[in-house]
Amino acid sequence: xxxxxxxxxxxxxxxxxxxxxxxxxxxxxxxxxxxxxxxxxxxxxxxxxxxxxxxxxxxxxxxxxxxxxxxxxxxxxxxxxxxxxxxxxxxxxxxxxxxxxxxxxxxxxxxxxxxxxxxxxxxxxxxxxxxxxxxxxxxxxxxxxxxxxxxxxxxxxxxxxxxxxxxxxxxxxxxxxxxxxxxxxxxxxxxxxxxxxxxxxxxxxxxxxxxxxxxxxxxxxxxxxxxxxxxxxxxxxxxxxxxxxxxxxxxxxxxxxxxxxxxxxxxxxxxxxxxxxxxxxxxxxxxxxxxxxxxxxxxxxxxxxxxxxxxxxxxxxxxxxxxxxxxxxxxxxxxxxxxxxxxxxxxxxxxxxxxxxxxxxxxxxxxxxxxxxxxxxxxxxxxxxxxxxxxxxxxxxxxxxxxxxxxxxxxxxxxxxxxxxxxxxxxxxxxxxxxxxxxxxxxxxxxxxxxxx
Numbered sequence: 001x002x003x004x005x006x007x008x009x010x011x012x013x014x015x016x017x018x019x020x021x022x023x024x025x026x027x028x029x030x031x032x033x034x035x036x037x038x039x040x041x042x043x044x045x046x047x048x049x050x051x052x053x054x055x056x057x058x059x060x061x062x063x064x065x066x067x068x069x070x071x072x073x074x075x076x077x078x079x080x081x082x083x084x085x086x087x088x089x090x091x092x093x094x095x096x097x098x099x100x101x102x103x104x105x106x107x108x109x110x111x112x113x114x115x116x117x118x119x120x121x122x123x124x125x126x127x128x129x130x131x132x133x134x135x136x137x138x139x140x141x142x143x144x145x146x147x148x149x150x151x152x153x154x155x156x157x158x159x160x161x162x163x164x165x166x167x168x169x170x171x172x173x174x175x176x177x178x179x180x181x182x183x184x185x186x187x188x189x190x191x192x193x194x195x196x197x198x199x200x201x202x203x204x205x206x207x208x209x210x211x212x213x214x215x216x217x218x219x220x221x222x223x224x225x226x227x228x229x230x231x232x233x234x235x236x237x238x239x240x241x242x243x244x245x246x247x248x249x250x251x252x253x254x255x256x257x258x259x260x261x262x263x264x265x266x267x268x269x270x271x272x273x274x275x276x277x278x279x280x281x282x283x284x285x286x287x288x289x290x291x292x293x294x295x296x297x298x299x300x301x302x303x304x305x306x307x308x309x310x311x312x313x314x315x316x317x318x319x320x321x322x323x324x325x326x327x328x329x330x331x332x333x334x335x336x337x338x339x340x341x342x343x344x345x346x347x348x349x350x351x352x353x354x355x356x357x358x359x360x361x362x363x364x365x366x367x368x369x370x371x372x373x374x375x376x377x378x379x380x381x382x383x384x385x386x387x388x389x390x391x392x393x394x395x396x397x398x399x400x401x402x403x404x405x406x407x408x409x410x411x412x413x414x415x416x417x418x419x420x421x422x423x424x425x426x427x428x429x430x431x432x433x434x435x436x437x438x439x440x441x442x443x444x445x446x447x448x449x450x451x452x453x
Contacts, residue, residue: 046275057072065087101116127203161260165218166187178347181347220247262297265293267291308379316377317374333358336358337350344377346383371393
């Protein structure tokens with residue numbers, strides 16, 4: 001279940017299901033078991049025992065082969081223990097499991113909720129922690145402010161790391177920029193986040209069905225980054241970062257690790273596989289945590305700059321809908337923005353066209369047709385700019401697709417801008433056709449400025 005961290009929780013399992021925010025920064029939704037308590041008939045006692053041990057619960061004896069008794073983390077004797085059957089072969093096993101699940105739901109221990117989440121949806125668990133000094137005592141409100149700031153930073157860094165892993169699943173690159181970002185963000189929609197008390201620890205639950213490739217890629221990438229940093233600090237060479245790209249290391253990952261470590265005395269990431277799904281191929285059953293320190297930051301910064309500098313431009317043939325037209329006068333070259341429909345894993349691109357190509361783009365926009373254009377997708381600016389453009393031609397589409405494009409452009413009229421002067425040229429017509437008001441007294445901006453910069 002999803003509930004923003006800044007909302008009060010008045011029930012153990014919130015009933016409202018809320019989508020994961022795609023682009024919003026700040027706190028993520030917290031994790032609660034989807035759909036309420038898991039079905040006791042579908043709970044494997046062996047999986048439950050593994051999860052309890054993983055989250056710090058202590059086994060306190062029991063009858064071997066029949067049941068075991070577990071107590072939550074912390075001093076003994078303060079909480080009710082759990083009686084967990086070792087097998088489902090006995091008649092009362094399901095009843096015992098139902099009692100265990102109810103007791104976990106009522107438990108005040110944070111680990112109880114995490115166990116229930118992993119039972120409800122088999123998930124790989126990724127845990128981040130930061131070693132931060134205790135806030136100075138004696139100043140009113142200092143501890144609370146430091147805890148909130150630390151939680152914000154930890155949430156942001158964790159999200160960046162998961163996004164870097166999702167991008168690496170889509171393709172290996174030293175710098176992804178805007179490529180694959182929409183699909184990578186969609187991958188994060190199913191991930192649940194546990195609370196981050198004091199900004200020191202945070203756990204993400206990555207569902208195995210949708211997110212196992214992300215967890216595996218992130219495991220390989222983090223260990224490759226750790227080895228590359230060690231090599232650079234020992235030898236001064238950056239070659240290990242070049243080979244680490246195949247493991248999933250990128251500028252996005254190095255920047256995310258920097259964000260995690262900055263302002264701390266050290267940070268780490270640990271990963272545990274979902275016991276119900278087993279260990280993925282090529283990975284150890286119990287992966288070692290990966291830790292980074294402030295002394296690693298110079299190497300990570302150098303690697304990020306290297307990835308940004310060395311990632312080559314890509315030759316593409318893009319089909320896109322014209323959503324913005326801009327030029328400094330009624331004649332000459334102009335700037336066009338396309339919403340990409342096919343040909344590149346980015347959402348929008350900006351390109352400069354000569355007068356003839358600009359006219360073609362404007363007319364295609366007026367009649368609701370996309371255009372096809374060839375060029376080089378430049379890494380500078382995040383692969384959002386197309387250069388060396390050629391062969392700008394309208395693309396014929398069926399009537400249904402054309403109506404859909406026209407409707408989409410009309411619904412997004414607020415995003416369509418025109419700063420041309422005079423009453424001539426296709427772009428002035430585009431303003432009138434879309435209902436965009438143009439101030440005749442507005443001075444045109446030179447050099448294709450405005451929203452494309």
